[in-house]
Amino acid sequence: MVKRLFNFLYRDVPAQFPSDFPLMASVERLRERTKRTVFSALFRQAAVGPVTESKVRLQRVIPLFGNSFKPIFVGRFEHSHGRVILQGRFTMFLFSKIFMTAWLGFALVLTIIAAAATLHTVMRSDANPEQDLMTLLFPLVGIGFFLAGVAFVRGCWWLSRSDIAFLTSVIQAALKRQGV
Numbered sequence: 001m002v003k004r005l006f007n008f009l010y011r012d013v014p015a016q017f018p019s020d021f022p023l024m025a026s027v028e029r030l031r032e033r034t035k036r037t038v039f040s041a042l043f044r045q046a047a048v049g050p051v052t053e054s055k056v057r058l059q060r061v062i063p064l065f066g067n068s069f070k071p072i073f074v075g076r077f078e079h080s081h082g083r084v085i086l087q088g089r090f091t092m093f094l095f096s097k098i099f100m101t102a103w104l105g106f107a108l109v110l111t112i113i114a115a116a117a118t119l120h121t122v123m124r125s126d127a128n129p130e131q132d133l134m135t136l137l138f139p140l141v142g143i144g145f146f147l148a149g150v151a152f153v154r155g156c157w158w159l160s161r162s163d164i165a166f167l168t169s170v171i172q173a174a175l176k177r178q179g180v
Contacts, residue, residue: 009153010097013090013164015073019175023077023084027053030086030174034058047170053077056086058170060163068096069156071163073171086171090164092157103149111142 019026031051035041041048041061049058049072059072075088121135 009100009150010092011071011090011157013071015075015088015090015168017086017168017171017175019077019084019086020177021084021175023053023079026077026084026086026175027051030056030171033170033174035061045166047167049073056088058167060160060166067156067160068093069100069153070160071157071167073167086175090167096153100149100153104146107142107146107149109142110145111139114139114142 021029034047034049034051036048036050038048038061040046041063043063045060045062047058048061049056051058054076056075056077057072059070069092071090072093073088073090075086078085078087080087118135118139
């Protein structure tokens with residue numbers, strides 16, 4: 001169940017891009033079509049990130065729009081059956097995954113503590129009915145925090161839903177011969 005939740009929240013879309021060029025030419029062609037830093041894409045959208053044969057990490061940068069929960073491409077160049085292939089996956093930034101896992105963990109702990117307090121209050125014989133109502137609703141706060149976190153992550157991914165197509169087109173344009 002936890003694995004299904006992680007797959008739902010932190011999408012991990014495998015991708016592979018075969019190249020029509022040798023390894024070093026593939027790296028150079030992809031490097032030419034991307035920018036190295038976010039600051040080099042201040043006025044125009046671009047694919048940004050490091051490109052080496054052992055590490056490719058690209059994100060779409062749109063001026064005046066930030067989203068730490070957007071899909072990024074993480075991969076590396078490999079040889080397979082005599083061809084060069086850029087092998088990787090579209091995923092989220094690691095820091096975003098850690099932050100939201102901590103958020104959701106806090107929400108679950110809050111819900112468990114609230115449920116235990118509610119159970120304790122209900123079991124008391126001298127309970128005040130007005131106070132009991134608030135105590136009974138307290139576990140809903142933790143559930144609300146949890147659902148808000150899930151909705152936030154999924155909403156941010158949705159806002160950047162075209163990033164995978166954009167990065168795919170940049171990578172394919174770099175690794176395919178024109179006119180083929």
